[in-house]
Amino acid sequence: MAVNYNAKEEADGHPSGVGVPGGAGKSRKPDNTAFKQQRLPAWQPILTAGTVLPAFFIIGLIFIPIGIGIFVTSNNIREYEIDYTGTDSSSPCNKCLNVSWNSTPPCTCTINFTLDQPFETNVFMYYGLSNFYQNHRRYVKSRDDSQLNGDNNSLLHPSKECEPYSMSENKPIAPCGAIANSMFNDTLELFRIDNETRTPITLNKKGIAWWTDKNVKFRNPSGNTNNLTALFQGTTKPVNWPKPVYMLDSETDNNGFINEDFIVWMRTAALPTFRKLYRLIERKNNLQPTLQAGKYSLDITYNYPVHSFDGRKRMILSTISWMGGKNPFLGIAYITVGSICFFLGVVLLVIHHKYGNRNTSADIPN
């Protein structure tokens, strides 16, 4: 870019040889162009109190309503969160606390909870992990995107970056790498308890990953068969997984690399405390809320050990607004900044007024 600019300047006709020893045509009279004489027409704005003070008022007036809007929206979002790690001895999941990822049979536990208010719109079910460093460098880079993109060569020859999770029993791991290896594998099921009867709530497992990830970035290996087992021939499952990648789901369009739970997991989180979308609960009809107020129970197949690194596991139910999930920060920030702007506008106006007056009257320096 910079070079382009340079060239442009030269095209403007500089070769008068100045600055260059031995250049020809030194005696040429400089062109009387606006550019060369530094007289290009220019807008010369000066930020004065006169222009900025109204701007402060206007910004304040815009920011405060936006902030209030965001704040209200955020407050209207229903969110319910259960920590099911089981560190507390009274927790039903306490027995599973020291589970290891390959324990059989899996440890299960059930947590009952009550929703005080109904969730009117679509509900999104998240799992949340704490103190889990998905953003650790060694972890973030430990994946092979071309393998995940269905490249047959990479499938059998995983990238070096996947070490130490690239080969197992002399076979390439598919999907390789630490991220895939540590995929979240708790199963969460939600039941509504209505008069002691447990009605399972339909959890939709599709539509939780980015469309582009599911359709472009992640692809199963290609071949002349649709049989995933055959396509993944010659590879082995990640060490921690109970079953190979081609058995993640029964449906073919959600199996293998394009399994949405897998894709969601593969998008590494920004901070050590994070949540990831697990399931969708769609609103069935307009008459009833998606989740009525009442008693619910959460059945957990506890496979994922977090106690060893002092981690926490949560299940979150949340509704979503136009601005996403519940986040009071934006609203408060907007209101604060807007108020400061407005306040400063007032204060400055007063000062400016006084200052200006004193200035015109008193000319003599102290």
Place this chain on the structure above:
Amino acid sequence: MFRWSINRFCAGEEKRVGTRTVFVGHRPVSETDAYVEQKFCDNRIVSSKYTVWNFLPKNLFEQFRRIANFYFLIIFLVQVIVDTPTSPVTSGLPLFFVIIVTAIKQGYEDWLRHRADKEVNKSSVFIVENAKQVKKHSEKIKVGDIVEVKADETFPCDLIFLASSNDDGICYVTTASLDGESNFKTHYAVRDTTELRTDDDIDSLTAAIECEQPQPDLYKFVGRINIYRSNQETVARSLGPENLLLKGSTLKNTKKIYGVAVYTGMETKMALNYQGKSQKRSAVEKSINAFLIVYLCILVSKATVCTTLKYIWQSNPFNDEPWYNQKTIKERDTFKILRMFTDFLSFMVLFNFIIPVSMYVTVEMQKFLGSFFIAWDKEMYDEEIKEGALVNTSDLNEELGQVEYVFTDKTGTLTENSMKFIECCIDGHKYKEGISEVDGFSHTDGPLKYYGKAEKCREELFLRALCLCHTVQIKEGDNVDGLIVNQERSTYIASSPDEIALVKGAKKYGFTFLGHEAGCMKVQNQKNEIEKYQLLHVLNFDPVRRRMSVIVKTSTGKFLLFCKGADSSVFPRVQQDEIQQTKVHVERNAMDGYRTLCVAFKELTQEDYKKMDEQLNEAKMALQDREEKMARIFDVIETDMHLIGATAVEDRLQEHAAETIEALQTAGMKVWVLTGDKMETAKSTCYASRLFQTNTELLELTTKTMGDSDRKEDRLHELLLEYHKKLLQDFPKNSGKLKRSWTVSQEYGLIIDGSTLSLIFNPSQDSSSSNYKSIFLQICLKCTAVLCCRMAPLQKAQIVRMVKNTKGNPITLSIGDGANDVSMILEAHVGIGIKGKEGRQAARNSDYAVPRFKHLRKLLLAHGHLYYVRIAHLVQYFFYKNLCFILPQFLYQFFCGFSQQPLYDAAYLTMYNICFTSLPILAYSLLEQHINIETLTSDPRLYMKISDNAMLQWKPFLYWTFLGAFEGLVFFYGVYFLFQNSTLEDNGKVFGNWTFGTIVFTVLVFTVTLKLALDTRFWTWMNHFVIWGSLAFYVFFSFFWGGIIWPFLKQQRMYFVFAHMVTSVSTWLAIVLLIFISLFPEILLVVFKNAKRKNHQKKLSSRKESDSLSSRPSVRSSRPLLLRTFSDESNV
């Protein structure tokens, strides 16, 4: 010979020991000796640094010797070798870019040098081979070749002078391009070869020259020539510097000469003396380096903090290696110390972007492109010489805005150096051109106005003297019609314009010099008769004698000596009773600022002349100490003369010189005049140019005030102490603080002359000398104006160096036009040449050359000011933008387990400085005019605002650093709080770490660019284009970068990250909010500043009004008051 070489050995200083033997014309001296071809270098001049073959390795080596480049290379190598968070490309690409750009620039410059070399090397010369002249390229000259050089040609190599077209074996050369002395010097041929005046003759010469190996001293040469003749004994003659014609000097007044090449090519004395101009570094560069060190410290401490915290954090085993994120075997096996070191290096690499590679490129580019504006400025174009300003170096643009001391030459710089004969006095009677009849003068003496009248014969004698006593020549016009009358005005040529003025002056009074003819000078007298005078001897002018003489023989057979020279050198040599009446005139003329010369004559008897002639010829032929002998004889000859009169020549002040000086002084610069001229003349020029004002109290340290006694030095010390005391009383103690504000009501001017100065610098008694030197310095620094007269070129440089090295290292600027100013031009921080009449020496050696002195005003006040502001802002902005670029990345380490995880994608890391934020600042730094050029030029006081490197002091630097840190914190924590819930889209899907980084980066790019937009006071279409264009480019690039699965990338981190980010309303709101918060303090500050400035301007303008109300003469006296209020205000 033996002894000589032994001496050489014993001296031990000489690097090249031994001699070289040169066979003239490559002819073996005897049949018995086998002719051994000696190997000497050829006559090729190579000033270029590279050839096609060694360009790459040599240039790379040179470039990596620069500390910054080396640093980046190390970072790059670390990235290649160690497993680091960012790929080597991120730092390799910018480095590669820098190296390539620099290499191209240097390659281009070297190509120009190659071209210039070629021009010199391919110029044709004539070599005598086998009695025939052969035309050859200059580079083909070999040692031993006989070369013919014609008048006004430069010598192609160092030659031993064999014969000239003159009978006496003399030739004149000027060494102006070697040492700046423009007077003619006489060189002598070897006595035994002077008759060899044709090609055939010279071809018959069989001789061998033994001489020392090349050495750089221009005035030293030892050798001898052995001339072999078939029937005679071998003759040996010693050779000295007077036999050596140096490459680079020019043959004058001699038709042609023969010489044999002894030193060629890179072994010539000129080549050995050639040193590239020493690199001048600007104060800005020093500031950059200081800031660099600060940032390097920040970088190292950041890396250290991170490494330390990493190991503290990792001491918890589940943090070091949780089950989901295990190390490879290799990582586990590495020693802890080595691992820590690697981690440290990784952090360094991660944060190394804080020291921007691109800053160097941008600074270089800004300087290079920016310097064009100086050359393009049509206000600095002079119609008369049809030239504009010239920029020889672009490294010092900003230094023009920092000048504290201006050293200016007088003649040709402050004045026009176009001499005009004003008046003369003959025997104390004043003759002046009638004012009423300016255009009516002719060859008669009619229109002259007489103030009393001298005898007619004295008058004529005086005018004849003017017509004869000079070295002026008449140049025939190109057209052959030979009518001298046609070209009479423009065709006098002489080494000094004074002589032309005098000859022209004589013409006005009826005596016209018509030129030389067969050793005679022809003069047309008032009766239109042509008188012929045989020119016998010219006793050339030299700066020591300060006079010249001619000895002529009239047609009647009388021998006459005419002498003209400075009054001080003529008065002691004439009859004392004649002096008084003339002296009055001379002194009055000098007071008026005219250059005066006294004219004297002496009639010689035949016997006297004979004696003199013998002595002169003997001296001319002398082999040893020729100069001294000549000087001694001149001294004897030029005595007991009769004073006829004196002349006054005016050197007009350059247009607007006074206004310019006044403006420079108002701008807080101290102007010193350094001149070779006499005190009275210089003083009056200083008054005329308003350097001294009527109320300036002058302190004089001259030979006059010293007296002639032996107690000179004591007297000097007394005076120094006295002045010092006086100044100290006047200056309050705190004057140092208000260095540039004019708090003193009394202004002092100092006048010192060369001899007194040398007394101060080279005292005879050692004791307490340095003390007096420092007292002198203090006096100098406290005076508002200093005039140094009677300065030798080296003394000028000495003065500049003295000021340059004082406390605080003030920035000095030298301006001059002549070869005698070159030393001070080279010495000062900024050297400015005037493209004047005294040749091109000064302009060529200067950093900038302007046609007139008045252009200094715009060059400093407008260009210098703007360049300084631009580059200072550029530097600060660069550090700022990289601090807030890297700070979030540093903070992110606290949230990713100190694992060196980069916050931004590699493409963003690389492109940030190259593409996204480079062009707006470059455009800003080329086009910004925070104050209009007109205002800057018309209000010199604005210059003081940026004095003392004001914008690159620690205070503004800290401000920018805090701003950068604040913004970095806002960016990171803003997005951090936003990401407390990473569900930001309305479909419940979550964002990952790359989105986090992209949001931070987007806010960063927009904030940093908008911050520049806030600072921009001058929005041309280019600014609009690059600022909005850069932002648009960033958005476009991000879409593009995330829109494709890039086959060459290992990880598709950014795939659709930006597009998803854009679809989230929360992200938009957060970005807008964070940009606003980041810019908020800046806006507030600008508003406050503007309010203050407006206030300020109001006060100023009201002052101005009251100022203009008061009558003109009182402006001067009211100025200190006015300025005091100004400085008070600036302290508010």
